[in-house]
Amino acid sequence: MKALIAYLSYSGNTKETAEMVADYLSADGAVTDMHRIGIDPPVDASAYDLIFIGTFTWEMGATPDEVKEFVLEVGYKPANVAVFGTGDTQFGGDELYCLAVDKLVTFYQSRWDGLKIEQSPRGSQEFMVKNWLEGVLHDVKSLT
């Protein structure tokens, strides 16, 4: 299985989550390519069995512009998009928490709930990353 992990991170939380996702997928035998949104040259999304998009949430629940540009750059809605992200409940509480994740899940009609991590995924939230990925991989394997 070939997976793309495209992510945007300013202060490192989403990057850490992306790296955890990559480590887990590699341990499961997948070939993974990291794509730093806004930095790396455009990728051919159609070359991947599974596409992960990772984003933080910005002012008042916004999706960062770089992520919107990435969505346009991909140019179509791949079927197998799974979304993860980081946020902070201190910015507007539950309603705005990781709202960019929900927006991308809706946009891509993702078959998986988005994974939402509060700040750094290290420590007590690591199990959430693992459980979520187990669910995604289970579905992908049963489809192929």
Ligand SMILES: Cc1cc2nc3c(=O)[nH]c(=O)nc-3n(C[C@H](O)[C@H](O)[C@H](O)COP(=O)(O)O)c2cc1C
């Ligand atoms: C100006 C500003 C606005 C933010 N607004 C939100 C928000 O509306 N919802 C949310 O969940 N997190 C919000 N956050 C928190 C970030 O999404 C969170 O710190 C995230 O982990 C940063 O990701 P990064 O470390 O990958 O850059 C905001 C942070 C800043 C600095």
